[in-house]
Amino acid sequence: MTKKTNTEDYLRMYRQMVRIRTFEDNANKLYLSAKMPGLTHMYSGEEAVAVGICEALKVTDKITSTHRGHGHCVAKGAAFREMFCELLGKEEGYCRGKGGSMHIADQSNGNLGANAIVGGSMGIATGAAFTARLLGKEDVTVCFFGDGATAQGLMYEVMNMAALWHLPVIYACENNGYSEYTRTEEIAAGSICARAEAFGIEAHQVDGQDVLAVNALTRTLVERARKGEGPFFLELMTYRYHGHHVGDINREYYRSKDEEKDWKDNRDPIIRFRSWLVEEGIAGEDEIEAMNEEIKADATAAVEYALAARYPDVSEVDMHVYTDVTHALARSPA
Amino acid sequence: MTKKTNTEDYLRMYRQMVRIRTFEDNANKLYLSAKMPGLTHMYSGEEAVAVGICEALKVTDKITSTHRGHGHCVAKGAAFREMFCELLGKEEGYCRGKGGSMHIADQSNGNLGANAIVGGSMGIATGAAFTARLLGKEDVTVCFFGDGATAQGLMYEVMNMAALWHLPVIYACENNGYSEYTRTEEIAAGSICARAEAFGIEAHQVDGQDVLAVNALTRTLVERARKGEGPFFLELMTYRYHGHHVGDINREYYRSKDEEKDWKDNRDPIIRFRSWLVEEGIAGEDEIEAMNEEIKADATAAVEYALAARYPDVSEVDMHVYTDVTHALARSPA
Amino acid sequence: MRQITLSQAVNEALAEEMRRDERVFIIGEDVAEAGTPFKVLSGLVEEFGTARVVDTPIAEPGFMGLAVGAAMTGTRPVVDLMFGDFIYLIMDQLCNQAAKTHYMSGGKLNVPLVLRTNLGATRRSAAQHSQSLHALVAHIPGLKVAMPSSAYEAKGLMKTAIRDDNPVVIFEDKLMYNDKAPVPEEEFLIPFGAANIKREGRDITLIGTSSMVQVCEAAADLLAQEGISAEVIDPRTIVPLDEATLLASARKTSRVIVVDEGHQSYGVTGEIASRINEQAFYHLDAPVLRMGAMDVPVPFSPALEDITVPTPEGVAAQARKLMAGEMIHAAE
Amino acid sequence: MRQITLSQAVNEALAEEMRRDERVFIIGEDVAEAGTPFKVLSGLVEEFGTARVVDTPIAEPGFMGLAVGAAMTGTRPVVDLMFGDFIYLIMDQLCNQAAKTHYMSGGKLNVPLVLRTNLGATRRSAAQHSQSLHALVAHIPGLKVAMPSSAYEAKGLMKTAIRDDNPVVIFEDKLMYNDKAPVPEEEFLIPFGAANIKREGRDITLIGTSSMVQVCEAAADLLAQEGISAEVIDPRTIVPLDEATLLASARKTSRVIVVDEGHQSYGVTGEIASRINEQAFYHLDAPVLRMGAMDVPVPFSPALEDITVPTPEGVAAQARKLMAGEMIHAAE
């Protein structure tokens, strides 16, 4: 890889991390100003995971995402406008407003969708890898899930099959230390990596705040998975800055402000990477600030667009229940 | 433990193994002569597992059993007569004929029941251990299941909780090399014991054809579990002599006659233990033969009794749907 | 009488029963310090400790199975399933194990267990957090199914459920947690299988479950303005179902609408309507009508979600048609 | 025409579709060399290899989830679920994922998947291997549900299911695997949502699903001897349901019995009966009657099991009552 290419890669990674953070800041604002329907789960703090991994993937590679899915969606190539439209339930959203934050999908970029069932996409990701195998495609699939999801039995069922059949899937456990209002130690016995290893799956624990480390390791594993050496398991140590969801504001009963401050001040993936870019002379402060501003402006414009956009027509309510029936509720004539 | 006591223990273990084998021989005959409704799964060959373990338990300790459950039932103390009645769907069966072979239970001896859902009793066993904990009882629960059941996600879910909460439960995996018509290697990646260890659970692989080895290890673990050092995991290497069920007769497409012969001739738990008893001077051949005959006679009598016994009255069909309603189908008066 | 929220009512019911019987415990995700995401259980862990208010990993099949085994061996678990939509995950333990154990054991083993969960759309929670899946469990013999329609009902039915020796599933409407209703300070229980005539009427019977009782009451208000007198009945438990009360009302009014928030097809409305049709056919002036949720996954967009569930206006409109004899033509 | 068994019919349908479309594969437990415990798939692995006839570990939620993901990304899985009773284990992947993906994605993702499973009691397999659970999935929008009643139906419906771009659940009656019926050599498909009038009749309509079609036909034979002319209808698919055909028959005969092997309460019979009552009410001379399986777990004992499901004699007896106008009194 040439220096030039690397530079582009680095800047794109930085840009994508900032795009995620900026997206989330806007989504949070929409919630706080009561402009967004329902609740949503912020990815802020975990950007290096989604970006480090997705930058190692091709557009044809697949991912499955989670309830905390905006980061994966942006990192896999989605556009702000369709994303905000989706979050607001508008017709121009990726899912015509039918999915919302917890089901946002972007099949044009290989994002098979967020999932509101914790662990619910583990089978789907494994199946996408199965497809690659059966149809002789070289796609690799990354399955994102949280530490909490390691408690779901489904994970062990599909890891077993993936291991037996050497499927090109990478299980990426985003260990942010909590599932909802509970610390990981209280709900996970033993070792998460060892659980994958027991199925004969190569597992790695990585610093999820270091986008370069995540990216380098993922690149290697993706190439190996393409060659049939998969599956692999990653445990990415990270942190969510917000509450479990946007409404989880008073959270000192389960974690301290000090702990949050420590992660934000000392381990922020964007700040870290930005300093490195500057130190290495890959980008100047001005350039970076300009990029940040541009992204902010993009986001603001997308939010405005989405706020003004149309809701789906009520006639859409029974469309897309089945592929071959325009209106599912139109009964056969009596 | 005095010599005397040991002798009694040894003879009881032998007797229980022979009782299981004899029970199964009769059940198989009932099937082959079309006197038994449905199918059933023979435990023959695996006797040392059930007996080695159950002889380490008190009557108040609990077990959960499987579709291949006659062995566990006998080993935990059940009587032939009620067992055969159950297998034949008779009113005097342990479950009044409502459960049959796959649901035989004997709560008077702490057998919470066979289960026709592979892995289906793993939660139940863990819950029984939870009860002991909550109510301050010293009961230990043993959860029996096959190698095939290790593919069920439920196992990992409950092992996680048992490990977190140090529940007095022993997971006993009867690895007989097959699940139905498939070899264990083809359906289990990695190492079964390592899967338990990954949750921080102490795991042991044991020769399941050696009743003394099974018993000695279980005694230790049961005592430790009573003290709060559980859970534990056992992988018992064993073999089923019959087909998957009584109707699985032509099975050379998945396993060879040679393999079956080798296990029967060289690793039979009853033959092995019998020789040892004689060698050690614990019992003479005559004594043993007499015991065998007595058990055979018991079984024959029980079979005859069961064949002649009554079916439940048809009015029982809607009894026991609910505890507090005699006839579930009796509608409120219209 | 004092007014408390449905949340508080459930909380009180649990606290009272846990004080009364030390075998009762609560198990589920974030039930202890967090008191559930809906905060229904706040304060219980402080009184009863973590041994009896047990936070689990995110392992619904696992803790449901554990509860079945615990119930079989002498405790009385109350399982907290955070969203009714997760019931799919525990169906095996609920329907193959809990529901059948008493029967399969010929009456020797019991499973005195309560599964607390919820239902209800219009919370902008999308397709996997908005379902009303009570019909699924009502279909399975061995389970009882309670559908509280107010704080009062929630308390009385929960206490009865906990004392029942069978597995009981209670569906709370998650949009009603903050709704207040008069609830006596003194202890009370509400028996299963006894429908509640919320309002007497002459012309038409509106049968509603859970929050649809309120929808029916609001519809009855609308109809009253037009001189139509609607009787509103809350079955309280759909298993057992108090047929007698429903039939008596149907025979009296000769016109019935059944309103339920589950999907309409192959759901609760068909059963209730059929039982009435079967047994009150010759008293009916018109077919029993059914109003369930639309047969579509619950859409996220507020523009779509709100039209998927029955509303007072919708119920009143159907009632007017029934009164006007319009169904004769509609049926052609 | 040649006669083949239902097993062979399913086997042929799969083989033909696998030859036609290389994206089709089969996944499940012991489907390859063993050809399933019912031997329905024998020979397929020899033709299509283990890459397309895939033996799995005993992990129903896992392989169901895998199939959903495979279907979303360009293959067409046929999932083999050994016993219909195990459907509880896969409900989340089936109902939260497969059924809702097309809708939640606003029409962008498809899940062209077939779940093959079975139903049927009286095989002495007890409560966890004898259930008929099709009502559960029929309640969930996004799924189609087919109920073949013969070898012919099984072949034609299976082929249609495999070509459908939606998740389809097919319930075969496990007691019918060896039943023969005429099945043409030439290719044919049976469209979904088109009921089959098995036998025309004047006096009463018997609607049966799956093997209950045979029960209805046998009942019709009994009734014919008494001069009662029964029309027998097989809806073939319960989702979509061909209301038009059912209604036309109900309007013609004015008397209807719906027979289904699922538990009666909150099941399939209530839905079909309700739709007829709603739309043919003024044509009916008597309430639509329902006959489902008893609302009890399936007992093992042969003495009990046989009385839990509808029989020709039972259906005929109810039909006679309907004809005699006895339901008027029964309704008091």
Ligand SMILES: Cc1ncc(C[n+]2csc(CCOP(=O)(O)OP(=O)(O)O)c2C)c(N)n1
């Ligand atoms: C099956 C299921 N159980 C419970 C929930 C409720 N829930 C949503 S997110 C969450 C915590 C998930 O924790 P983790 O997997 O660590 O992801 P994180 O939120 O930390 O990113 C829970 C319990 C759910 N959505 N699905």
Ligand SMILES: Cc1ncc(C[n+]2csc(CCOP(=O)(O)OP(=O)(O)O)c2C)c(N)n1
């Ligand atoms: C959930 C579930 N899946 C599949 C089956 C069908 N089945 C019955 S026994 C069995 C094999 C079990 O193998 P194993 O656990 O090794 O026990 P073994 O029969 O060898 O004792 C299978 C697949 C079942 N009963 N339950």
Ligand SMILES: [Mg+2]
């Ligand atoms: Mg987490």
Ligand SMILES: [Mg+2]
């Ligand atoms: Mg085995």
